[in-house]
Amino acid sequence: MTKPRTTGPKPWISLSGIGVFAVLLLAVAPLVLTDHWLNNLGKYCCWAIAAVGIGLAWGRGGMLVMGQGVFFALGAYSMAMHLTLETAGDRIPGFMVLYDPLAPLPMFWEPFRSAGFTLLAIVLLPVVMAGILGYALFKRRVKGAYFAILTQALAVALATLISSTIRETGGDTGLSDFKYFFGFVLNDPANKVMVFLIAAGLLIVCLLAVWQLYRSRFGELLVATRDAEERVRFLGYDPANVKLVAFVVSALMASIAGAMFVPIVGIITPAEIGAAASILMIAGVAFGGRASLFGPALGAMAVGWGQSSLGSTWPEGWTYILGLLFIVVILFLPNGLSSLPSRFPGRTRPKPDVPPTPAIAAAELEEVRA
Amino acid sequence: MSTISKRLRSLTAMGAIGTTVALVLAGCGARAGDEAAAGGTSAAPSCVDTSGSAVKLGFLNSLTGGMAISEKTVSNVLHMAADEINAGGGILGKKIEYVQEDGATDWPTFAEKTEKLLTQDCVAAIFGGWTSSSRKAVKPVVEKHNGLFFYPVQYEGLESSPNIYYTGATTNQQIIPAMDFLKAQGVKRLFLAGSDYVFPRTANAIIKLYAAKLGIEIVGEEYVPLDKDDWTSQVAKIVAAKPDFIFNTINGSSNVGFVKAYYDAGLKAETTPIISVSIAEEEAPAMGHEVTGQYASWNYFQSLKTPTNPKFIESWKAYPNSSGVTSDPMEAAYISLYLYKALVEAAGSFDVDAVNAAAKKNAITFDAPEGKVTLDGENHHISKPGHIGKINSSNQFDIVWASDKFIEPDPYLEGYDWFPADIRKQLVDAAG
Numbered sequence A: 001m002t003k004p005r006t007t008g009p010k011p012w013i014s015l016s017g018i019g020v021f022a023v024l025l026l027a028v029a030p031l032v033l034t035d036h037w038l039n040n041l042g043k044y045c046c047w048a049i050a051a052v053g054i055g056l057a058w059g060r061g062g063m064l065v066m067g068q069g070v071f072f073a074l075g076a077y078s079m080a081m082h083l084t085l086e087t088a089g090d091r092i093p094g095f096m097v098l099y100d101p102l103a104p105l106p107m108f109w110e111p112f113r114s115a116g117f118t119l120l121a122i123v124l125l126p127v128v129m130a131g132i133l134g135y136a137l138f139k140r141r142v143k144g145a146y147f148a149i150l151t152q153a154l155a156v157a158l159a160t161l162i163s164s165t166i167r168e169t170g171g172d173t174g175l176s177d178f179k180y181f182f183g184f185v186l187n188d189p190a191n192k193v194m195v196f197l198i199a200a201g202l203l204i205v206c207l208l209a210v211w212q213l214y215r216s217r218f219g220e221l222l223v224a225t226r227d228a229e230e231r232v233r234f235l236g237y238d239p240a241n242v243k244l245v246a247f248v249v250s251a252l253m254a255s256i257a258g259a260m261f262v263p264i265v266g267i268i269t270p271a272e273i274g275a276a277a278s279i280l281m282i283a284g285v286a287f288g289g290r291a292s293l294f295g296p297a298l299g300a301m302a303v304g305w306g307q308s309s310l311g312s313t314w315p316e317g318w319t320y321i322l323g324l325l326f327i328v329v330i331l332f333l334p335n336g337l338s339s340l341p342s343r344f345p346g347r348t349r350p351k352p353d354v355p356p357t358p359a360i361a362a363a364e365l366e367e368v369r370a
Numbered sequence B: 001m002s003t004i005s006k007r008l009r010s011l012t013a014m015g016a017i018g019t020t021v022a023l024v025l026a027g028c029g030a031r032a033g034d035e036a037a038a039g040g041t042s043a044a045p046s047c048v049d050t051s052g053s054a055v056k057l058g059f060l061n062s063l064t065g066g067m068a069i070s071e072k073t074v075s076n077v078l079h080m081a082a083d084e085i086n087a088g089g090g091i092l093g094k095k096i097e098y099v100q101e102d103g104a105t106d107w108p109t110f111a112e113k114t115e116k117l118l119t120q121d122c123v124a125a126i127f128g129g130w131t132s133s134s135r136k137a138v139k140p141v142v143e144k145h146n147g148l149f150f151y152p153v154q155y156e157g158l159e160s161s162p163n164i165y166y167t168g169a170t171t172n173q174q175i176i177p178a179m180d181f182l183k184a185q186g187v188k189r190l191f192l193a194g195s196d197y198v199f200p201r202t203a204n205a206i207i208k209l210y211a212a213k214l215g216i217e218i219v220g221e222e223y224v225p226l227d228k229d230d231w232t233s234q235v236a237k238i239v240a241a242k243p244d245f246i247f248n249t250i251n252g253s254s255n256v257g258f259v260k261a262y263y264d265a266g267l268k269a270e271t272t273p274i275i276s277v278s279i280a281e282e283e284a285p286a287m288g289h290e291v292t293g294q295y296a297s298w299n300y301f302q303s304l305k306t307p308t309n310p311k312f313i314e315s316w317k318a319y320p321n322s323s324g325v326t327s328d329p330m331e332a333a334y335i336s337l338y339l340y341k342a343l344v345e346a347a348g349s350f351d352v353d354a355v356n357a358a359a360k361k362n363a364i365t366f367d368a369p370e371g372k373v374t375l376d377g378e379n380h381h382i383s384k385p386g387h388i389g390k391i392n393s394s395n396q397f398d399i400v401w402a403s404d405k406f407i408e409p410d411p412y413l414e415g416y417d418w419f420p421a422d423i424r425k426q427l428v429d430a431a432g
Helices: A011-032 A035-060 A068-088 A094-099 A107-113 A115-139 A144-164 A189-215 A217-227 A229-234 A239-265 A275-288 A295-313 A315-332 A337-343 A356-369 B002-026 B068-087 B107-119 B132-144 B171-184 B198-214 B232-241 B254-264 B309-318 B328-347 B352-361 B421-431
Strands: B054-061 B095-102 B126-128 B149-151 B164-166 B189-195 B217-224 B245-249 B274-276 B295-298 B365-368 B371-374 B387-391 B397-402
Touching: A011 A035, A011 A189, A035 A068, A035 A189, A035 A217, A035 A239, A035 A275, A035 A295, A035 B107, A068 A107, A068 A115, A068 A144, A068 A239, A068 A275, A094 B198, A094 B421, A107 A115, A115 A144, A115 A239, A144 A275, A189 A217, A189 A239, A217 A229, A217 A239, A229 A239, A239 B107, A275 A295, A275 A315, A275 A337, A295 A315, A295 A337, A295 B095, A295 B107, B054 B068, B054 B107, B068 B095, B068 B126, B068 B309, B068 B328, B095 B107, B107 B126, B107 B132, B126 B328, B132 B149, B132 B164, B132 B198, B149 B328, B164 B328, B171 B198, B171 B245, B171 B274, B171 B295, B171 B387, B171 B397, B189 B198, B189 B232, B198 B217, B198 B245, B217 B232, B217 B254, B232 B254, B245 B254, B295 B397, B309 B328, B328 B352, B328 B365
Parallel strands: B054 B095, B054 B126, B126 B149, B149 B164, B189 B217, B189 B245, B245 B274, B274 B295
Antiparallel strands: B295 B387, B365 B371, B387 B397
16 A cells, blocks of 8 residues: 555544543543533533434535434433332323323333333434434425425424423423432442443544545545436446445434433423524534534534623623624634634645635545555 | 453453442441331431621522523522611521532422532522422432421422422412402303423313302413413414313423413413412513513412501612512512521521421521511411502502412412312322
8 A cells, every 4th residue: 555645634633633532531531520520521522413414414514404303312312211219119190190190101102111222213213203204205306495494304303393392391391300220329439430431431422433434435426416416327336325324424423422411411301402402513513514524523512612601701691602603603714613724824834815614625535545 | 452452351351350340348338128218317416506796597599591580580589688688687697608509490400409509608598489390300409418498489289398498379369369369250251371390280180170169260371481481373373162261380591481372372461361389570561562461360469458568679679780680589589588487586596407496396487578477387388468459550469369368378278178089098108
């Protein structure tokens, strides 16, 4: 293998980046952060996991997934139903008694008593749903704004459905007050650290997974499909299959993110999965750099942090700051903050005047060929 | 290519193994069967420090989002009460220093900010909230950290917590008096209209039970999500059902859409009046339509003639950013801070357990604008007078009915035989 004429970062740079990130999250953060900020960081990790998936589908695959809240909800509500039942024991959950004292537990809740079924549902529900949805859409060559609006509409529909079925799902008030997490007492600080470590560990695993995907033949095909779908078709590949895999993986990541969000935040409501929440996930990804490896995760964490800290110090102003940053990034840094280094002169990647998306694509193709 | 992917695989595997090991090592916390931990005693000890010349309190309301319009008033009146108490020497001689947080009309944010106030800012108590959903989000967090939360809005009852004090009405102080009033008016056919969330759903479940006992027929029940304003099709059903009265448990700006659809459909206060439990002095002029002649059930009205009410109204009108009118939820918020002051002074300490013990031992009272209220140390609610007001042309309420004495709080409706004992038991068990 000859030394590649690469313009992207060398593989060991990305890998050591993930390594440093892993050490920071898994070893340093639990030691230096207070319980409150560690818990917040756990929440940002969940958003980052969903963001990594969006980076794959949107950044690399060109599919603007505006309804990741749907898959986030599948994971989150599966987990929340299990934790609610675990807390209630053999009784009917308190909120159901409140709304209709005499009715039994809804049928679809029953299987979530089982921890195994719940874990399986968190993985399989998004895969099956995204599989069917993606197959129907991509085979019909639905793309661009149509795809984006469709996914967004699904998120709105699901949030409305949950809001209007208060006895079955907790409605607008949501599900909360979980005492146990698979047999562990959630109030115990040691267990909170464990839950954080699971979320952070899953984020690292997701980063490793997309890193590998990006470098594989599949990653190459995905970028090619994004940039010239027709050519890929002429070459004898079916772009629908390529997009389907990326879409399903991103849905799975959103579901995992939702599942971890529940024990960390302690409550799930339709507001966390609807249109606004889905768009906020996209905002973080765009902010950080949708096509890069770390951009989506770091962008999502930055937005989460901004919400917690700026939302406290300047509640009325924080959304304006977010909006302004979003506009600035879209106008001047279409590839997000992670493309900043390449814009400094004197670096090895001089290409400020090349149209941004193909440039990235080309760079990535080069990298993949290594 | 092949060597790299091999290395990749091993690296990924190593990452996964490393993560698993870290998790197993971390998983040393309490298990479900662990009796000591199940009591919640494993939570970190309180970091509240009141040794200085000030006491830190947390104020938590939605300053942004859909509920901001209502909750900002509660937040403002808490600031006013804090200023008044500070001018009078503070609590146990310590000045109140407050940390204001925004719940952003988002229930998980309420939970997050509660945790921040208790563990980062180390406040001695938290005041605020409005929707029952926000209270339900705060409840597990204050219970986990053994904090204190003072909740100032009328709600659906059927709840109690050692870590929450409720200064708004529970059902037997607002809903049940309203039903008694309707019975006295000779109402036979009642229609229930509410927002689709915990308060209206629960309130209506109770209303239906009591209506059966009173012999009032419920001729329909309709819900619209909190953030939706279109009531046209639901009001059409009201017109078709021909009720004598409409019981309105709609909250927030959705009321505007309801009132519009109501008058557009030709309904009138003279023939099909509305009785509301969330339209007060502040909301009445904001309905976008004349609502003269409609009713509301509250404990406090600005028009009440009590010894302390004129001073309260005057202070509020003079306060910066004030809306100029006083209302029940803000009066209850005002009570909450003074009640806390009385509790701490009775306990001689800011410690949560000491405060709760003082609540049980003494009859804590406060000369509130609604009258002299007494705290029930067992269920953490306060006694209140019941009032029904009728909106006049200046958007104030003329009192048309008043309870003959202060109504003792009974959140689980234990004194009402029409409320099924088995349901009460289920609810108490689920809460415990």
